[in-house]
Amino acid sequence: MIHKILLGFGDAMLVFMVVACAGNAADSVSLEEKLAQRGFTIRQPIKRVNNPRVLSWSSIDREHLIIKLGASRYYLLTLRTTCNPILSAPSISFSNTSGYLTDNGQVLVQDSREHVAHCSISTIHELEKVKTIANR
Secondary structure, three states: OHHHHHHHHHHHHHHHHHHHHHHHHHHOOOHHHHHHHOOEEEEEEEOEEEOOOOOEEEEOOOOEEEEEEOOOEEEEEEEOOOOHHHHOOOEEEEOOOOOEEEOOOEEEEEOOOOOEEEEEEEEEEEEEEOOOOOOO
């Protein structure tokens, strides 16, 4: 009986170690690589975006999201801290209603339980869509 308990504990530790290592491998991918996988390169930072009517958006991770404004205007928003709800949020909006999205504004993230998280923006970068064979 004692041997089975210790064996079970050892198996649990092994599973924990494998899961922990797998999580670290995904975290080692740089932001530039994540953007390249989505067909983008990062450009210069900007202070504000005029008329931020979002056509689509996608989260890269808990601190970064891509927003599409207009036919070919893409921006990377970097958040000040991690924003867990961003990975599964059905919708987002912005706190600033002055007609501008600024690098000191907030992304309002509604999760599935109708809770709204206020995630502060740290920086905004323009993104350039890279011409590849897949997206020509």
